[in-house]
Amino acid sequence: MKRFSITLFLCGFLTTGFSQSLSKTDNIKNLLELTGSGKLGVQVGQNMINSFKKSYPNVPVEFWDDFLKEMNSDTLINLIIPIYDKYYTESEIKQLTEFYQSSLGKKVISTMPLVVKESMQVGQTWGKEIGEKVYSDLKEKGFVKKE
Incomplete structure (x- = not known):
């Protein structure tokens, strides 16, 4: 009887824990779909492929098309879910979902x-200016030979 009670308790505990896990996973997936995270990731991937196309113009279009078929938002979302699960509680996921709604x-x-795109452009300009200033100061102080 004692074994039966323990077994019943463990089955109930594991089932409850597992269903909560699925619920949190479903909530995370819903949040990622709501925010368009998967689609945004695929767009970034497509932009990368477009850059590769320009760098390798001799590669047939079919190669790139086949590669693009492999990229889908569901795969990316499934890779991101464990990250959200690690850093956010189920309650926080629900609050984020409410906010994004x-x-x-x-x-x-x-x-x-648009904010990310413009921020990246500003960041690139800022980084270039810093790099040029560092190089100029290094030359001025004699750490780099003047040309």
């Missing part, structure tokens, strides 16, 4: 690609 959250989702 609000009017401000929807605005953040719609403007984020």
Whole structure:
């Protein structure tokens, strides 16, 4: 009888824990779909492929098309879910979902690609200016031979 009770307890505990895990996973997947994370990732991948196409113009279009078929948002989402699971509680995932369903959250989702793109451009310019200044100062102080 004692073994039966322990077995029943363990089965109930494992089932409850597993179903909570699935629920959190489903909530994370819903959040990632809501924010368009998978689609954004695929777009980044497509942009990378476009860069490769320019660098390797002799490669047949079919090669790139076949490669693009392998990239899909579901695969990326499944790779990202464990990261969200690691850093956010189920309650936090639900709060994030509520935020992204609000009017401000929807605005953040719609403007984020533009904000990221413009921020990257500013960051590249800023990084280039810093690099040039460092190089100039190194030359001025004699750490780099003047040309």
